[in-house]
Amino acid sequence: MKILVTGGGGFLGSAICRQLLACGDDVIAYQRSANNELEKQGVRIIQASITDTELLCAALKGVDAVVHTAAKAGIWGSYDSYFRANVIGTKAVIAACLSSGISKLVFTSSPSVTHADGDVEGGDESLPYADHYNSPYPATKALAEQQVMAANCPQLHTVSLRPHLIWGPGDNHLLPHLLQRAKSGKLKLPGPDKLIDTIYIENAAKAHLLALDRLYSNPEIVGGKTYFISNDEPLSQAQVIQGLLKAAGIEVDIQPISPRIAIAAGTLLETAWRLLRLKSEPPLTRWSAEHLSTAHWYDISAAKRELGYTVEISIAEGLDKLAASLS
Numbered sequence: 001m002k003i004l005v006t007g008g009g010g011f012l013g014s015a016i017c018r019q020l021l022a023c024g025d026d027v028i029a030y031q032r033s034a035n036n037e038l039e040k041q042g043v044r045i046i047q048a049s050i051t052d053t054e055l056l057c058a059a060l061k062g063v064d065a066v067v068h069t070a071a072k073a074g075i076w077g078s079y080d081s082y083f084r085a086n087v088i089g090t091k092a093v094i095a096a097c098l099s100s101g102i103s104k105l106v107f108t109s110s111p112s113v114t115h116a117d118g119d120v121e122g123g124d125e126s127l128p129y130a131d132h133y134n135s136p137y138p139a140t141k142a143l144a145e146q147q148v149m150a151a152n153c154p155q156l157h158t159v160s161l162r163p164h165l166i167w168g169p170g171d172n173h174l175l176p177h178l179l180q181r182a183k184s185g186k187l188k189l190p191g192p193d194k195l196i197d198t199i200y201i202e203n204a205a206k207a208h209l210l211a212l213d214r215l216y217s218n219p220e221i222v223g224g225k226t227y228f229i230s231n232d233e234p235l236s237q238a239q240v241i242q243g244l245l246k247a248a249g250i251e252v253d254i255q256p257i258s259p260r261i262a263i264a265a266g267t268l269l270e271t272a273w274r275l276l277r278l279k280s281e282p283p284l285t286r287w288s289a290e291h292l293s294t295a296h297w298y299d300i301s302a303a304k305r306e307l308g309y310t311v312e313i314s315i316a317e318g319l320d321k322l323a324a325s326l327s
Contacts, residue, residue, distance in 0.1 A: 004067070005017050012204055019206060064103075065106070067208055075135060086144045105156060105159075107160045110162055114128065115296060124228065125302055138287075169322055182245055187254050188262075190262035190293040191237055192237055193238065193256075207309050227306070241254065247319045247326060248322075265284055265289065266286040266289035
């Protein structure tokens with residue numbers, strides 16, 4: 001098959017591209033920038049905007065299916081910038097798929113679309129969307145996911161995956177962020193004992209291939225559905241952070257702080273950054289403080305049962321691979 005991966009040059013997108021190539025598929029990466037490494041591996045690169053329906057339609061000629069990973073992530077930025085990339089961009093992808101006769105679409109969402117305040121422990125797909133959001137990222141991802149689910153029809157079968165905290169070799173977001181924060185050898189954390197899910201990069205990519213396969217074999221079962229995916233190994237936030245940093249050769253002392261203090265600090269920093277119109281990202285926001293203060297792990301039984309998802313690389317194995325890639 002010929003598959004187009006939006007955001008193919010990103011951390012998750014590039015892993016999906018590699019796995020599709022290994023399966024013998026023709027792969028097109030539709031993205032904002034060039035990627036010589038993917039091109040060397042045989043991926044065709046198309047540099048264009050995710051919001052340009054006309055260019056998307058041109059890129060979809062001869063394509064069988066789309067995996068839509070492109071998004072604006074992070075904890076800081078204007079609502080409009082997130083809305084344009086995540087909502088308008090997804091709307092353009094759906095419109096291009098329908099007008100181009102593409103019948104399968106896999107979308108990368110986020111568990112944060114169901115998280116407002118408080119712990120999520122063993123939550124499953126019955127969780128409703130949050131009634132409010134303290135960050136434009138989950139707010140716009142929720143709108144985008146709802147678009148994808150509503151688009152499911154006989155002409156276009158869709159499915160949405162919610163991977164939680166993707167990590168592994170090539171990570172250009174989570175680990176660099178932790179390394180920056182742990183320079184002093186100490187790290188203050190409001191919820192060090194709270195359990196959270198993570199997912200190793202190759203497991204996350206494989207879940208997307210499985211979802212695409214099931215859209216072909218069982219569209220009546222998976223079409224229009226969302227699925228949480230993870231490594232199915234909830235660990236405390238302290239264990240996760242220390243494990244990732246240890247793989248990078250850094251030992252860190254995690255010091256617990258009051259969640260109330262962290263949330264207040266995040267709110268104060270957000271306000272200061274906006275008033276001063278600073279372009280950099282604040283070290284903490286209310287949303288990130290709330291996430292660091294709460295448990296969030298999920299029941300992935302549905303993904304196992306309906307997608308055939310299994311964890312192929314454990315957290316321990318993944319950390320070894322991460323350490324080897326950084327040595």
